[in-house]
Amino acid sequence: DGGITQSPKYLFRKEGQNVTLSCEQNLNHDAMYWYRQDPGQGLRLIYYSQIVNDFQKGDIAEGYSVSREKKESFPLTVTSAQKNPTAFYLCASTTLGGRNTGELFFGEGSRLTVL
Amino acid sequence: AQSVTQPDIHITVSEGASLELRCNYSYGATPYLFWYVQSPGQGLQLLLKYFSGDTLVQGIKGFEAEFKRSQSSFNLRKPSVHWSDAAEYFCAVGVGGNTPLVFGKGTRLSVIA
Numbered sequence: 682d683g684g685i686t687q688s689p690k691y692l693f694r695k696e697g698q699n700v701t702l703s704c705e706q707n708l709n710h711d712a713m714y715w716y717r718q719d720p721g722q723g724l725r726l727i728y729y730s731q732i733v734n735d736f737q738k739g740d741i742a743e744g745y746s747v748s749r750e751k752k753e754s755f756p757l758t759v760t761s762a763q764k765n766p767t768a769f770y771l772c773a774s775t776t777l778g779g780r781n782t783g784e785l786f787f788g789e790g791s792r793l794t795v796l
Numbered sequence: 797a798q799s800v801t802q803p804d805i806h807i808t809v810s811e812g813a814s815l816e817l818r819c820n821y822s823y824g825a826t827p828y829l830f831w832y833v834q835s836p837g838q839g840l841q842l843l844l845k846y847f848s849g850d851t852l853v854q855g856i857k858g859f860e861a862e863f864k865r866s867q868s869s870f871n872l873r874k875p876s877v878h879w880s881d882a883a884e885y886f887c888a889v890g891v892g893g894n895t896p897l898v899f900g901k902g903t904r905l906s907v908i909a
Binding site: 685687712714716721722723724726729731739769771773777778781782783784785786787788789790792 | 832840842891894897899900901
């Protein structure tokens with residue numbers, strides 16, 4: 682089945698530790714995205730990548746880092762510099778070019794809790 | 797830049813009643829418009845989308861939405877709500893050209909017996 686796989690689904694970490702969230706897609710999509718979701722805040726864009734080895738900051742990139750070494754994979758690292766990392770993180774992907782409308786396909790999310 | 801407003805943070809409806817969730821956007825031209833639904837602890841699922849043409853679009857699970865250019869709105873409707881419709885609903889706007897979608901803050905729907 683084609684889709685987007687995020688792991689782990691739940692993650693607990695101590696304050697000051699870096700954590701990496703995995704996102705893999707087998708849809709052959711060009712672009713991948715990371716969103717952060719907090720209650721009442723909707724989805725806020727952290728980073729996105731439209732091509733391998735390139736990525737752009739979104740609205741709330743501070744304290745996060747990403748890499749895109751393969752088309753299928755877009756891991757997100759939540760660093761110790763992120764002031765309030767406890768949140769629900771969503772990965773998404775889409776095709777580009779042609780008559781692209783930007784429609785996103787989402788993974789099931791990862792909930793990070795920092796203790 | 798485009799923006800989206802969902803005026804209602806939380807709506808409660810009775811099972812079997814009709815539903816309308818509001819969405820207003822800001823953009824100089826006709827955007828691409830989407831409604832997504834999210835169950836607790838899950839990812840987002842696309843309900844329906846508008847690109848062009850007929851302004852009334854049908855989606856999954858019995859939902860429909862109407863694009864009204866004059867009001868910059870794309871409201872989501874369902875004639876008879878089921879308890880399983882309780883979820884959070886997000887409106888999103890896209891402008892093409894590989895620009896990321898912009899999401900509203902969501903409307904949480906509760907359904908009571």
